[in-house]
Amino acid sequence: MTSKVPIEKKVLGKNDEIAAEIRRRLQKGKVVALNLVSSPGSGKTSLLERTLGALNHTLNLALVAGDVQTENDAQRLIRAGGAKVRAIVTGGACHLDASMVAKAIAEIDLAGVDILFIENVGNLVCPSSFDLGEDMKVVVMSTTEGDDKPLKYPAMYRRSSVLVINKTDLLGQSDFDVERAKKNALSINGALTIFEVSCRTGAGLEAWYTWLTALAARKKGGS
Amino acid sequence: MHELAVAREIIDIVQAEMVRQNLHRVESVVVRIGALTGLNADALAFGFEASVVDTPLAGARLDVQQVPIKAKCRACGQEDAVEEFVFICPCCGGTDLEVIQGEELDIDHILGE
Numbered sequence: 001m002t003s004k005v006p007i008e009k010k011v012l013g014k015n016d017e018i019a020a021e022i023r024r025r026l027q028k029g030k031v032v033a034l035n036l037v038s039s040p041g042s043g044k045t046s047l048l049e050r051t052l053g054a055l056n057h058t059l060n061l062a063l064v065a066g067d068v069q070t071e072n073d074a075q076r077l078i079r080a081g082g083a084k085v086r087a088i089v090t091g092g093a094c095h096l097d098a099s100m101v102a103k104a105i106a107e108i109d110l111a112g113v114d115i116l117f118i119e120n121v122g123n124l125v126c127p128s129s130f131d132l133g134e135d136m137k138v139v140v141m142s143t144t145e146g147d148d149k150p151l152k153y154p155a156m157y158r159r160s161s162v163l164v165i166n167k168t169d170l171l172g173q174s175d176f177d178v179e180r181a182k183k184n185a186l187s188i189n190g191a192l193t194i195f196e197v198s199c200r201t202g203a204g205l206e207a208w209y210t211w212l213t214a215l216a217a218r219k220k221g222g223s
Numbered sequence: 224m225h226e227l228a229v230a231r232e233i234i235d236i237v238q239a240e241m242v243r244q245n246l247h248r249v250e251s252v253v254v255r256i257g258a259l260t261g262l263n264a265d266a267l268a269f270g271f272e273a274s275v276v277d278t279p280l281a282g283a284r285l286d287v288q289q290v291p292i293k294a295k296c297r298a299c300g301q302e303d304a305v306e307e308f309v310f311i312c313p314c315c316g317g318t319d320l321e322v323i324q325g326e327e328l329d330i331d332h333i334l335g336e
Contacts, residue, residue, distance in 0.1 A: 007333060
């Protein structure tokens with residue numbers, strides 16, 4: 001006879017356990033972990049290229065780059081000066097999960113690393129469900145997208161701590177209204193820290209570097 | 224999208240439960256999906272139906288219970304439903320809201336024998 005059998009289990013419990021293990025490991029090494037998410041083409045790789053180029057001498061940076069089919073992004077980042085770069089080719093999967101990240105960081109010497117960047121697959125839907133053991137998610141949007149992007153992908157904006165608005169050098173070339181974009185993002189998540197940058201010209205990136213440096217110092221300081 | 228990956232996780236968990244609880248047939252699996260997960264219920268059910276074939280769950284149905292978002296304002300303590308993902312307290316206008324419901328991605332129970 002059919003009966004009701006309680007299960008009461010988290011569907012992504014296995015992923016969450018692996019993510020918790022990654023988090024413990026990174027916490028022990030006092031490594032800041034940032035999970036970078038965006039639509040395809042917003043400029044995650046450009047932002048990381050710039051960041052590696054600017055901070056590689058003052059901070060010990062590691063990076064895991066997820067891509068659906070190629071290692072192109074990882075190659076770009078290695079050229080930008082990152083020795084500790086690992087590629088994850090998801091083979092079609094639309095998001096990174098914790099087991100992929102665990103495997104990739106097992107190949108990186110994390111001793112002394114200040115910040116681990118995890119470049120997720122360009123997608124604003126699927127990656128929001130998968131905890132990768134990061135300290136926070138950084139969502140990147142660009143001025144060539146609609147300024148209503150936060151309203152279209154609210155789950156991702158709600159779960160992110162930082163918003164980087166990229167391609168500000170193109171402001172005025174499209175109907176993108178930066179104030180409206182910020183207002184939309186803040187209506188979903190009032191706690192977002194926002195940076196406005198151009199990875200092409202370098203404008204606004206100093207504030208981002210300063211913030212990263214302070215974040216790393218705070219982590220090393222033990223908090 | 225990732226609904227297929229989520230559907231496969233559900234099947235794996237239920238399959239393990241079937242062994243553990245000595246069940247030989249599952250009629251339906253009831254899941255609770257919060258609005259903040261961004262999961263599409265139809266895509267999830269489709270992914271589930273496509274993936275149960277040739278598993279011990281063959282023929283099982285996925286019953287998705289959608290859970291709306293509720294949040295509590297940290298400033299004034301008001302608890303309210305969050306409509307259209309606008310996280311602004313309707314009482315005091317505060318934006319520091321704690322999500323108290325809507326993050327669920329749980330298997331609640333199964334109907335089986």
